[in-house]
Amino acid sequence: MSVLIECRGLTREYRKGGQVIRPLDGLDLAVPRGDFLALMGPSGSGKTTLLNLIAGIDSPTRGELIVDGADIGTLSRRRLAAWRARHVGYVFQLYNLVPVLTAYENVELPLLLHPLTRRQKHDRVVTALERVGIADRRGHFPSQLSGGQEQRVAIARAIVTDPAVIVADEPTGDLDKASARAVMELLRELNRESGKTVIMVTHDPKTTEYASRTLHLEEGRLAGGSAVGGVMA
Amino acid sequence: MRQLPFHYAFRNLGRSGVRLAASLIGSSLVVLLILASGGFIRGMQLTLAQDDGLHENVMILGTGSEEGVERSQIDSSVEGIVAASVPGIKRQGGVVYASPEIHAALPVREDGDGDEDRVAVMRGVRPVALLVHARVEIVEGRSPRAGRDELMVGELAAARLGLPEERLALGRTLHFDDRDWSIVGRFSAPNSVMNAEIWLPLTDLQIATNRAASLSCVVVTLGRGAGGATFADVDLFAKGRLDLEVTAIRERDYYASIAAFYGPIRVMIIVTAILVASGGILGGLNTMYAAFAARVREVGMLQALGFTRVAIVANLVEESVFASACGVLIGTLLGAALLDGVAVRSSMGAFALVVDAPVVLLGVAGGLVVGLVGALPPAVRCLRLPIAEALKSY
Numbered sequence: 001m002s003v004l005i006e007c008r009g010l011t012r013e014y015r016k017g018g019q020v021i022r023p024l025d026g027l028d029l030a031v032p033r034g035d036f037l038a039l040m041g042p043s044g045s046g047k048t049t050l051l052n053l054i055a056g057i058d059s060p061t062r063g064e065l066i067v068d069g070a071d072i073g074t075l076s077r078r079r080l081a082a083w084r085a086r087h088v089g090y091v092f093q094l095y096n097l098v099p100v101l102t103a104y105e106n107v108e109l110p111l112l113l114h115p116l117t118r119r120q121k122h123d124r125v126v127t128a129l130e131r132v133g134i135a136d137r138r139g140h141f142p143s144q145l146s147g148g149q150e151q152r153v154a155i156a157r158a159i160v161t162d163p164a165v166i167v168a169d170e171p172t173g174d175l176d177k178a179s180a181r182a183v184m185e186l187l188r189e190l191n192r193e194s195g196k197t198v199i200m201v202t203h204d205p206k207t208t209e210y211a212s213r214t215l216h217l218e219e220g221r222l223a224g225g226s227a228v229g230g231v232m233a
Numbered sequence: 234m235r236q237l238p239f240h241y242a243f244r245n246l247g248r249s250g251v252r253l254a255a256s257l258i259g260s261s262l263v264v265l266l267i268l269a270s271g272g273f274i275r276g277m278q279l280t281l282a283q284d285d286g287l288h289e290n291v292m293i294l295g296t297g298s299e300e301g302v303e304r305s306q307i308d309s310s311v312e313g314i315v316a317a318s319v320p321g322i323k324r325q326g327g328v329v330y331a332s333p334e335i336h337a338a339l340p341v342r343e344d345g346d347g348d349e350d351r352v353a354v355m356r357g358v359r360p361v362a363l364l365v366h367a368r369v370e371i372v373e374g375r376s377p378r379a380g381r382d383e384l385m386v387g388e389l390a391a392a393r394l395g396l397p398e399e400r401l402a403l404g405r406t407l408h409f410d411d412r413d414w415s416i417v418g419r420f421s422a423p424n425s426v427m428n429a430e431i432w433l434p435l436t437d438l439q440i441a442t443n444r445a446a447s448l449s450c451v452v453v454t455l456g457r458g459a460g461g462a463t464f465a466d467v468d469l470f471a472k473g474r475l476d477l478e479v480t481a482i483r484e485r486d487y488y489a490s491i492a493a494f495y496g497p498i499r500v501m502i503i504v505t506a507i508l509v510a511s512g513g514i515l516g517g518l519n520t521m522y523a524a525f526a527a528r529v530r531e532v533g534m535l536q537a538l539g540f541t542r543v544a545i546v547a548n549l550v551e552e553s554v555f556a557s558a559c560g561v562l563i564g565t566l567l568g569a570a571l572l573d574g575v576a577v578r579s580s581m582g583a584f585a586l587v588v589d590a591p592v593v594l595l596g597v598a599g600g601l602v603v604g605l606v607g608a609l610p611p612a613v614r615c616l617r618l619p620i621a622e623a624l625k626s627y
Binding site for chain 2: 048049052055057058077078081082083084085086090092094096098099100101105109110112113157169
């Protein structure tokens with residue numbers, strides 16, 4: 001299985017009040033295509049920072065980050081934005097749906113960045129909404145949906161562009177048990193049936209049961225060393 | 234660059250009724266203010282322009298009275314002398330376009346006034362004045378006849394006196410010089426100081442002001458074409474006849490000098506308008522800061538999806554400008570309906586606010602600038618946070 005994501009000596013530093021904070025410190029990691037990786041660790045361990053770097057919404061201070069063949073750490077802000085639009089689907093803990101847009105329009109939003117015809121966009125949105133089982137709510141606004149339904153719409157938005165990788169930041173953190181289970185099953189289906197690579201940050205050990213493997217981070221490093229090729233080294 | 238859809242900006246307006254109302258009221262008030270101040274300045278400018286582009290009138294008045302014809306006193310023989318001495322003054326059907334006039338500000342009393350006097354700007358004229366002052370047109374009734382204590386009023390004369398229009402209707406009377414004077418006519422002289430005047434026969438006003446042998450001025454219309462007189466001809470006449478103690482001045486220059494006197498007022502009005510418009514912009518900034526600050530996480534999400542900062546700023550500004558545009562529409566309609574033609578009293582008489590195309594354009598531009606400038610800094614600030622931090626904000 002080919003490697004989709006490769007981190008070499010990945011470091012992210014911030015300056016805060018004269019102090020250097022290093023949420024990620026020389027991390028090495030390889031994620032094969034089609035993997036479902038759960039990232040766990042205490043607060044401040046660097047898991048969300050790693051997720052954001054892989055999603056291209058943050059840039060590393062040092063090290064290499066190759067995603068689907070592109071060294072995204074070297075891309076300009078504008079190129080990185082274009083790269084995100086093509087390669088990444090992001091699922092947020094708080095869904096982040098636009099309240100003034102319907103479920104359909106929310107899912108259509110990322111497609112506005114793609115040169116598709118109106119018909120193609122429509123087909124893709126409908127397919128994505130059907131894929132997450134919420135097509136009958138397409139005309140509803142977020143305020144008219146339950147939390148679980150909102151997260152399904154958010155997942156539809158994440159997959160509508162057919163990205164190589166789906167990143168999910170505590171996707172069940174704001175859901176009740178039943179909705180959380182449904183969302184995790186959906187992510188597993190997307191991983192197993194559609195071959196999507198899923199990287200998920202979670203605090204909930206139960207959700208890791210849906211992942212193909214789980215990595216623990218502590219102080220910006222993988223607990224117990226590095227993980228290359230899916231095997232703890 | 235891929236843009237966010239316009240309906241996103243449009244629907245965002247509905248997120249807060251209070252904010253939408255503040256934007257609409259703010260921008261429409263700014264527009265109204267610009268229309269009011271612009272209409273005031275424009276009305277004053279047009280009124281004092283005194284140039285219809287067709288006729289060139291020259292005033293012959295007393296030396297040293299160039300700044301106020303009311304103070305001028307010239308011999309009544311000047312009319313005949315100038316008509317005979319300056320060839321090329323306009324003539325038509327045997328009538329020489331030379332209008333002897335008396336200009337006076339007199340206290341008058343209207344029927345319902347009790348003991349209260351009001352100062353009216355009066356002009357004593359002969360019928361030829363209606364030819365010399367081509368923009369004057371009798372719109373109701375007739376010209377007053379000499380010796381009958383009759384007069385006619387300009388369209389804005391009531392505004393000048395601070396009276397409702399019906400109190401200067403035909404058939405009503407004004408009291409001055411211990412007599413009642415009947416209003417027999419009503420004239421219109423658009424965009425002219427004459428529109429706020431009261432006209433009566435020259436001899437009647439000469440008697441009322443005890444100026445039987447004198448005039449305030451003689452206004453002549455220069456002939457056109459090869460045989461027509463030029464201003465230089467009239468000026469040469471005035472300078473050559475030292476015995477008459479007169480000076481010649483183009484009518485438009487006379488009123489331009491009065492307009493210059495009102496320059497500081499114009500500046501004050503413009504400064505006030507700019508200050509209030511700035512207040513509108515600050516209000517807009519405040520509203521937009523609050524509105525956009527509540528959307529930092531959403532803006533972070535849009536960036537995470539791949540929308541560029543420029544596209545997002547453009548959409549936020551679009552939203553603000555759209556709200557302002559609605560306010561501009563309301564303000565413009567209200568302004569055109571409520572302000573255009575409204576009479577304003579001033580020391581020079583009265584004039585009407587003119588809300589014409591240039592003033593409307595200025596108002597529209599001002600209102601849109603409020604929307605644009607009021608949204609840019611909050612939009613840029615909203616995007617200042619790194620995406621990862623924006624996504625964590627509540």
